[in-house]
Amino acid sequence: MNGQSSHQQPKDGRHDDDTALTEFLASLMDYTPTIPDELVEHYLAKSGFQCPDTRLTRLVAVATQKFIADVATDALQQCKARPAVIKDKRDKQQKEKRLILTMEDLSKALREYGVNVKHQEYFADTPTAGLDPATRDE
Amino acid sequence: MSDGGEAEGTRDEQNGSNLRSGDGDYSRAISRVAMAQICEGVGFEGFNESALDSLVDIAIRYVCELGKTTRFYANSAGRTGCNIFDVVQGLEDLGKPLGFTGASEVHTDCVVSSGAIREIKEYVDMADEVPFAQPVPQFPVIRERRMIPSFLQMGETPAFKHVPQWLPAFPDAHTYVRTPVWNERLSDPRTDKIELARQHRKAERSLLNLQQRLVCNGSSVATTSAEPCNGGNGSGVNNNGNLSLEKPLEAEDIGVSRVSIPPKLSSQAQTEKQVSLLETFAPAIEAMKDGLDSGSDGEKTFPEKRDSVFLELKGGKKVFGEPLDLKIRKAVGRTSSWFGHEGEKDDKKRRVEFILRQSLENQQELPQLIDNVVCFSPFLEFGGLVLEELQLEGYESSAMLQPHQNFLDSPLPQMHWCCRPLEPKMVFCEEEEETNMSLWRTQDNFLRHQEQVIKHATWN
Numbered sequence: 001m002n003g004q005s006s007h008q009q010p011k012d013g014r015h016d017d018d019t020a021l022t023e024f025l026a027s028l029m030d031y032t033p034t035i036p037d038e039l040v041e042h043y044l045a046k047s048g049f050q051c052p053d054t055r056l057t058r059l060v061a062v063a064t065q066k067f068i069a070d071v072a073t074d075a076l077q078q079c080k081a082r083p084a085v086i087k088d089k090r091d092k093q094q095k096e097k098r099l100i101l102t103m104e105d106l107s108k109a110l111r112e113y114g115v116n117v118k119h120q121e122y123f124a125d126t127p128t129a130g131l132d133p134a135t136r137d138e
Numbered sequence: 139m140s141d142g143g144e145a146e147g148t149r150d151e152q153n154g155s156n157l158r159s160g161d162g163d164y165s166r167a168i169s170r171v172a173m174a175q176i177c178e179g180v181g182f183e184g185f186n187e188s189a190l191d192s193l194v195d196i197a198i199r200y201v202c203e204l205g206k207t208t209r210f211y212a213n214s215a216g217r218t219g220c221n222i223f224d225v226v227q228g229l230e231d232l233g234k235p236l237g238f239t240g241a242s243e244v245h246t247d248c249v250v251s252s253g254a255i256r257e258i259k260e261y262v263d264m265a266d267e268v269p270f271a272q273p274v275p276q277f278p279v280i281r282e283r284r285m286i287p288s289f290l291q292m293g294e295t296p297a298f299k300h301v302p303q304w305l306p307a308f309p310d311a312h313t314y315v316r317t318p319v320w321n322e323r324l325s326d327p328r329t330d331k332i333e334l335a336r337q338h339r340k341a342e343r344s345l346l347n348l349q350q351r352l353v354c355n356g357s358s359v360a361t362t363s364a365e366p367c368n369g370g371n372g373s374g375v376n377n378n379g380n381l382s383l384e385k386p387l388e389a390e391d392i393g394v395s396r397v398s399i400p401p402k403l404s405s406q407a408q409t410e411k412q413v414s415l416l417e418t419f420a421p422a423i424e425a426m427k428d429g430l431d432s433g434s435d436g437e438k439t440f441p442e443k444r445d446s447v448f449l450e451l452k453g454g455k456k457v458f459g460e461p462l463d464l465k466i467r468k469a470v471g472r473t474s475s476w477f478g479h480e481g482e483k484d485d486k487k488r489r490v491e492f493i494l495r496q497s498l499e500n501q502q503e504l505p506q507l508i509d510n511v512v513c514f515s516p517f518l519e520f521g522g523l524v525l526e527e528l529q530l531e532g533y534e535s536s537a538m539l540q541p542h543q544n545f546l547d548s549p550l551p552q553m554h555w556c557c558r559p560l561e562p563k564m565v566f567c568e569e570e571e572e573t574n575m576s577l578w579r580t581q582d583n584f585l586r587h588q589e590q591v592i593k594h595a596t597w598n
Binding site for chain 1 (some may be wrong): 165168171172175176177179180181182184185186188189190192193196197198200201202203204205206208218219220221222225229232235255257258259261262285364477
């Protein structure tokens with residue numbers, strides 16, 4: 001389905017695209033996004049989005065979920081990419097550190113999306129805040 | 139995963155204890171849970187609080203931005219309702235910074251084949267379905283507002299011509315017009331008096347009941363107590379006195395006789411502090427006997443002639459007649475421990491002394507003694523019983539009722555009860571509503587005081 005839509009000419013493939021879209025929308029109803037519909041509806045209503053169609057709401061919810069998932073994945077990669085701290089002499093435990101979403105990883109990941117999140121250093125939410133990331137453990 | 143579960147559990151607690159103020163707390167809390175679930179799905183095992191809050195902020199802003207952009211595109215097309223194309227265009231707008239395939243063909247190509255949608259499709263196909271953790275109710279909850287009814291609904295016509303009827307009605311006049319308020323309290327002196335009388339009667343009735351009960355308790359009467367005190371006295375008096383005493387002794391009525399009869403000195407079972415009246419007055423009776431004997435012979439006339447006993451009902455403050463004075467001669471030790479507390483006795487003591495003096499003075503004058511009034515307040519029934527009893531004994535009795543006025547004027551009715559010649563006046567004094575204690579207390583003091591006085595008197 002995806003390959004079709006990409007290869008077809010836009011003018012000729014409109015029909016197929018339409019069907020694809022409708023099918024996609026129909027499939028959306030089967031998929032339950034993690035973000036609840038009520039929440040999305042609440043924020044959409046706040047911003048002026050008026051649509052009684054729940055499929056659109058689902059679409060927005062899925063889009064947001066995708067966005068957040070992308071950000072989280074990038075942050076995870078940042079977290080993994082950081083060199084592991086040698087806790088003890090046992091090397092095997094190096095890679096088994098807990099994956100914690102930290103502000104630093106998040107800010108790095110978000111920068112690519114155009115979101116500047118600068119975490120003030122003096123706002124310490126962990127005992128190891130402000131330390132060299134290399135020395136941070138867990 | 140277990141770690142994720144723990145984290146989620148703590149997250150829930152954090153959500154519950156999140157006290158960040160501001161509107162949208164509920165939605166923020168839900169968002170936190172949703173974001174945490176997404177991150178957990180991505181692979182994270184935990185996060186810092188601030189990081190999660192930032193992520194929530196970003197997600198909320200993303201949704202709002204998408205809605206705004208969608209609305210913008212719809213408005214641009216001259217519509218107010220958004221449709222799929224508007225959403226797709228909004229998605230493309232937001233995805234531009236990162237880029238998506240076909241981004242360069244956004245406005246030339248059909249929106250339907252947009253790369254953004256494609257990406258979403260891919261995501262839907264690829265990602266695991268992780269539904270939201272808890273059921274979320276429809277929010278925000280809209281409260282039913284009570285509308286002010288319009289003029290039409292109220293059935294009123296607006297006072298002014300320029301006000302249409304479909305507008306909400308004006309508030310009632312009493313909400314904004316200030317009218318003076320007087321505290322009207324009608325005071326009817328007659329009603330007040332009647333009320334006062336009723337309360338007095340009620341108090342007296344309760345006292346009467348109490349005394350009746352006490353009298354019932356002290357049912358048996360001993361003649362032995364009377365005899366020793368009679369020893370050494372004129373036989374006539376004694377005999378008469380005994381006679382007079384015995385008859386009431388035999389009588390079993392709940393009448394004055396009970397009270398007047400010299401009580402059995404044997405210990406009567408008294409559950410409470412309220413010793414039977416008979417016991418209380420045993421010494422008094424004996425004392426009176428002695429007093430009478432020691433008095434002038436004129437006093438002895440009463441055995442032959444039974445003088446009428448006047449039962450006068452009034453609300454006077456006359457507390458004690460003589461009898462108590464005379465009582466203390468003999469023995470008084472009984473009066474000690476009957477009373478609970480000994481407060482407020484000064485007034486009573488004074489009264490007691492007054493009565494004592496009175497009775498001592500009156501001791502010599504038997505006729506006067508006889509003619510003394512028995513004051514009760516409304517113990518009509520009681521008085522009636524007394525009358526009956528006395529009639530049995532051959533006494534003339536007449537009851538005189540004072541006018542009603544006296545009742546109402548006195549603050550509290552005093553009850554005196556005097557039965558002559560059977561014995562010295564037994565007086566029950568009621569000072570307050572709490573009948574028993576005050577009554578006994580007073581008598582105790584009185585008796586004690588009497589003892590002293592009499593001692594002096596006799597020695598002199």
